[in-house]
Amino acid sequence: MYKHWEHFEHGADIGVRGVGASKAEAFEQAALALTAVITDPLGVDERETVHIRCEAADDELLLANWLNALVREMTARRMLFARFHVQLNGRRLEARALGEPISTPRHQPALAVKGVTYVALRVAPLHDGWLAQTVVDV
Numbered sequence: 180m181y182k183h184w185e186h187f188e189h190g191a192d193i194g195v196r197g198v199g200a201s202k203a204e205a206f207e208q209a210a211l212a213l214t215a216v217i218t219d220p221l222g223v224d225e226r227e228t229v230h231i232r233c234e235a236a237d238d239e240l241l242l243a244n245w246l247n248a249l250v251r252e253m254t255a256r257r258m259l260f261a262r263f264h265v266q267l268n269g270r271r272l273e274a275r276a277l278g279e280p281i282s283t284p285r286h287q288p289a290l291a292v293k294g295v296t297y298v299a300l301r302v303a304p305l306h307d308g309w310l311a312q313t314v315v316d317v
Contacts, residue, residue: 182197182198182199182200182204182205182207182208182308183197183198183208184196184197184198184208184209184211184212184215185198185212186212186215186216187299187312192296192298192314192315192316192317193216193290193314193315193317194299194312194313194314194315195209195212195213195215195216195246195312195313195314195315196208196209196212196310196311196312197209197210197211197212197310197311197312198305198308198309198310198311199308199309199311200307200308200309201308201309202238202267202302202309202311203265203266203267204265204308204309205302205308205309205310205311206242206245206263206265206267206272206274206311207263207264207265208311209242209245209246209311209312209313210245210246210249210260210263210265210276211261211263213246213249213250213292213315214259214260214261216289216290216292216315216317217253217259217286217288217289217290217291217292218259218286218287218288218289220261221261222285222286223259223260223261223278223279223286224261224278224279225261225262225277225278225279226277226278226279227258227277227278227279227280228275228276228277229252229256229258229260229275229276229277229278230273230274230275231245231248231249231252231272231273231274231275231276232271232272232273232274233245233248233271233272234270234271234272235270236270237270238270238302239297239300239301239302241267241270241272241302242300242302242311242313243295243297243300243313244272245265245272245274246295246313246315247294247295249276250292250293250294250295250315252276253281253292256280257280257281258278258279258280258281259278259279259281259286259288260276260277260278261277261278261279262276262277262278263275263276263277264277290317291317292315292316292317293315293316293317294315294316295313295314295315295316296313296314296315296316297313298313298314299312299313299314300312300313300314301313
């Protein structure tokens with residue numbers, strides 16, 4: 180099992196999917212897929228750290244809350260994030276998102292993410308890891 184992220188097609192919106200050895204790693208990879216909707220994560224420097232906490236009644240809602248919290252932070256702080264450290268404790272998430280203020284000439288943002296939907300929302304074990312996916316509204 181190797182961790183990775185990917186996009187999947189879903190009508191006019193974009194699906195984001197994270198796969199990892201642990202559930203926390205899958206959440207981190209889903210967050211990278213979210214950044215990749217906007218710009219190449221490899222072009223984002225890790226200059227500032229933002230702490231994020233959220234909780235939910237189940238894993239799927241926790242994933243949606245996590246990604247929506249990132250969208251809110253990106254919008255409010257005008258930042259992009261390239262690295263994530265997620266810790267899960269039951270239905271609670273504590274994370275650090277590392278990134279930098281957005282630079283339109285350097286990052287060349289392709290799309291703006293409005294929010295995370297509950298369409299195709301899924302957090303599930305795989306035979307050798309975890310999957311975390313949903314669709315984002317662009």
